[in-house]
Amino acid sequence: DAKTTQPPSMDCAEGRAANLPCNHSTISGNEYVYWYRQIHSQGPQYIIHGLKNNETNEMASLIITEDRKSSTLILPHATLRDTAVYYCIVRVGDLRNTDKLIFGTGTRLQVFP
Amino acid sequence: DAGVTQSPTHLIKTRGQQVTLRCSPKSGHDTVSWYQQALGQGPQFIFQYYEEEERQRGNFPDRFSGHQFPNYSSELNVNALLLGDSALYLCASSLERGQVRQYFGPGTRLTVT
Numbered sequence: 001d002a003k004t005t006q007p008p009s010m011d012c013a014e015g016r017a018a019n020l021p022c023n024h025s026t027i028s029g030n031e032y033v034y035w036y037r038q039i040h041s042q043g044p045q046y047i048i049h050g051l052k053n054n055e056t057n058e059m060a061s062l063i064i065t066e067d068r069k070s071s072t073l074i075l076p077h078a079t080l081r082d083t084a085v086y087y088c089i090v091r092v093g094d095l096r097n098t099d100k101l102i103f104g105t106g107t108r109l110q111v112f113p
Numbered sequence: 114d115a116g117v118t119q120s121p122t123h124l125i126k127t128r129g130q131q132v133t134l135r136c137s138p139k140s141g142h143d144t145v146s147w148y149q150q151a152l153g154q155g156p157q158f159i160f161q162y163y164e165e166e167e168r169q170r171g172n173f174p175d176r177f178s179g180h181q182f183p184n185y186s187s188e189l190n191v192n193a194l195l196l197g198d199s200a201l202y203l204c205a206s207s208l209e210r211g212q213v214r215q216y217f218g219p220g221t222r223l224t225v226t
Contacts, residue, residue, distance in 0.1 A: 034214075043117070043203050043217030044156065087155060100146065100169055101205075101215060103155030 004088045009108040012082075018075040020107050022088030025069040032091060033064060034101070035073045037084040044087065044103075047073065078111045085109075115140060117206050117218035125224045126194050134189040134221045138206030144168075145187040146215060147179060148203040156203055162187055163209055191223075199225045 005023040012018040024033065034049040048055055048062045050071075055062045061074040075082055087106040118137045126132050138145050144163045148156035158171035162181035181187045185206075191198055201222050205215035 041219075043205070043219050045217070046214035049214070085155075100158035100161060100171065101148075101156070102158065103148075105153075105155050 003102075004090060004104055006086075006088050006104060006107045008105065009110070011110050011112060012075075012078045014080060014111055014113050015077055018078040018082065018109060018111070020073040020075075020086050020088075020109065021070065022073070023070045024088070024090050027068050027090050033062065033068075033071050034089045034091060035060070035062065036087045036089065036101075036103075037082075038087070038106070039081075039084040047086075078109075080111050080113065083109060083111045117204055117216050119202075119204050119218040119221050121221060122219070123222045123224075125226060127226055128194055128196060130194050131190065131192045132194060132223060134191075134202050134204075134223070136187045136189070136204030136206075136218060138185050138187070138204075139216045142206035142208055142216070143185050144207045144209045145181060145185065146205045146207070147187070147189050148205065149173070150201040150203060150220070152200070159189070194225045196225050199223060 032049050032051050035047040036044040037047055038044045048057055048060050050062045050064055064071045085106040085108050087103050089101050117139050120135045146161040147159040149159055150156040159173050159177055160170040161168050165181045176192045178190045201220040203220045204218045207215045
């Protein structure tokens, strides 16, 4: 699995967009980009995933560069409840969920009032 | 619909002892993965069970073993506990086919003294 690089921490004002970057320069053509987050003392929570097209759901948007070497998770209107550690993960597969998730140390996002 | 549940919530053991952690997957899920999360680190994959067999294993010693029951619930056993085994142990469930995300439980906090 490709490795990812994320900034260790970021701050964001409540109500503003939070843009969390991730570098995955060694990603393979069949690897997807996944984002999970972990709120303090809870298990990780799936946010979104994508292969090469931009994706949006009720939680966030995922922007993947054309060369697929980096991506950005966007929380359009951050709230205090979005304070968490955000993990960017790349992994093979979409329909088969057999592959393990390889977590890095993630980005600790602090949303302030 | 109950999500992934884990028991116990917290556990304190002494070095050299053995421990069993339990996980009930989300309804309808047939695959269970276990992760270890040390303080300040991302979760590390231990192993995955499907159809009552260990299908994948991470870089963990044989002291870590598991089991999956016919109802898909799972146990994680750790023998000869070391201080370094103190961590949050997370269980995640998924469908072997057709789903792209893993659902995590709240974890069991194990402290080894």
